[in-house]
Amino acid sequence: MKPWAVLVNPSSGRGRGGAMAARITQALRESGIEFQYFETEKSGDATNITGAFPLGGYDRLLVVGGDGTINEVVKGLRDLTLPLALFPAGTGNDAARLLGIRDEITALKTALQGVPRKIDLGWASGDHFVNIYSFGLDASIATQANRWKHLLPGWILYPAALVKTIFSFQPPRVSYTLTTPTGEIIHRQETILLMAICNGSHYGGGMQINPAANPRDGVLELCVVRKMPRWKILLLFPTVYKGTHVSFQEVTIEKITAMSFQAEKPGLLNRDGETWPGIEAAIKVVPEGLTVLCPVSEGISTTTVSKETGGM
Ligand SMILES: Nc1ncnc2c1ncn2[C@@H]1O[C@H](COP(=O)(O)OP(=O)(O)OP(=O)(O)O)[C@@H](O)[C@H]1O
CATH class of the missing domain: 3.40.50.10330 (Probable inorganic polyphosphate/atp-NAD kinase; domain 1)
Incomplete structure (x- = not known):
């Protein structure tokens, strides 16, 4: 043993x-x-x-x-x-x-x-991510939240960071290319608040940026939130905790297997809570890239464990 x-x-x-x-x-x-x-x-x-x-x-x-x-x-x-x-x-x-x-x-x-199961990973410009990779306002908020995390309790951290950040944030114009699960390639250019490429559904300690994301489906989900007035951002923010922001007309979610983007000016990138300045990224899904132990009765899927991890 x-x-x-x-x-x-x-x-x-x-x-x-x-x-x-x-x-x-x-x-x-x-x-x-x-x-x-x-x-x-x-x-x-x-x-x-x-x-x-x-x-x-x-x-x-x-x-x-x-x-x-x-x-x-x-x-x-x-x-x-x-x-x-x-x-x-x-x-x-x-x-x-x-x-x-x-x-x-x-x-x-x-x-x-627990039961060992395979979950997907994301791969972005040289490193894996487990949960979410993003660009834009949310990465700026996460950066502020990281600065304040030893000062404020968890429940107020992100709302406080949001309020501080939205007054200085300038939505960037971004060109991006995505590959759909059927292999279709789509190019777009638009002014965004954020784009989040999700393996999991939650980030920021409980925000459901992508309620339908499933780390066992072999795809990533792209959530794009387009430019909107500041007052509307303040209305949208609390809805992200329930995942109901998806009903805003500026929000779209679609399944992808890969994407790349380039912004017209530098912003902040976020990989699973780690943030740094950047302007572009290339991202793809790594199906069944990681093995995790899941609770017997709960968790992400009831699919039986794949053979190579089944001997535990
Ligand atoms: N002994 C240490 N002292 C200070 N920082 C550390 C130490 N070990 C690791 N770190 C750094 O602390 C960072 C934050 O750790 P981690 O994310 O696990 O905790 P957290 O910030 O409390 O949780 P979360 O990311 O879920 O909000 C890590 O990314 C790592 O760079």
């Missing part, structure tokens, strides 16, 4: 990760499970640690942290068939939510007895 790996970002969720890890490792010891423990100290550590994992060296990897930690783990892993068990220790935890894991008990049960 191979050992398990446990990777912890102790600072995630303002220190929740460290406290959660202590309880988890105690539970593993009590269950007689052999494991190796890794702790991050700074940005980039999770990528370097998982990048050095011996191929086939571990039975599964327990990740204790938020979306930023999971993003770094997926960037580092050379073997994406290693089953991941996610512990929602961060402030947002949208990746764990994607699998139906909302609390520590469910996460522990899932790590011990």
Whole structure:
């Protein structure tokens, strides 16, 4: 029996990760499970640690942290068939939510007895993403929220960041080309607030930017929100939490397998909560690119596990 790996970002969720890890490792010891423990100290550590994992060296990897930690783990892993068990220790935890894991008990049960399933990944300009890749207003809001995340409680973080951001945000004109699941190629040019390319449905700690997104359908979903007056953005924002923003005429959602875009001026890009300045990207779906442990009774799909991960 191979050992398990446990990777912890102790600072995630303002220190929740460290406290959660202590309880988890105690539970593993009590269950007689052999494991190796890794702790991050700074940005980039999770990528370097998982990048050095011996191929086939571990039975599964327990990740204790938020979306930023999971993003770094997926960037580092050379073997994406290693089953991941996610512990929602961060402030947002949208990746764990994607699998139906909302609390520590469910996460522990899932790590011990969960069902391994394949989910899709996105690939954007050189790196994978698990949940969402986006450009525009939402990335600017996420950047502001990251700055304030140690100052404000989670429930007010994004509304406060939105109000701060919309007064300075200038909607960019963007040219983009998308490939539909039937292979049709479509070119467009328009002025947007944001474009979000979604594998999962939620981001920003609970906003349903794409309510119908399914990480097991072999496609990504593109949500484009076009330019609108500021007062209308303020009306639209609360509806994103319920996913009802899709009824605004400026919002469209469509299935894609790939897309590329180029903006006329630089803005901010967002990959699973990590943001940086940019002007263009090329994105595609990686069907069944990642193996994750899902709760037995819940989660993203009831489809049986594929053969290569079925022996656990
Ligand atoms: N020991 C550490 N101290 C400070 N920062 C760290 C440490 N280890 C990793 N980091 C950085 O912390 C970032 C944020 O971590 P993470 O996203 O897991 O938590 P969070 O921000 O609380 O949660 P979420 O992204 O779900 O809102 C990571 O992207 C990583 O770069």
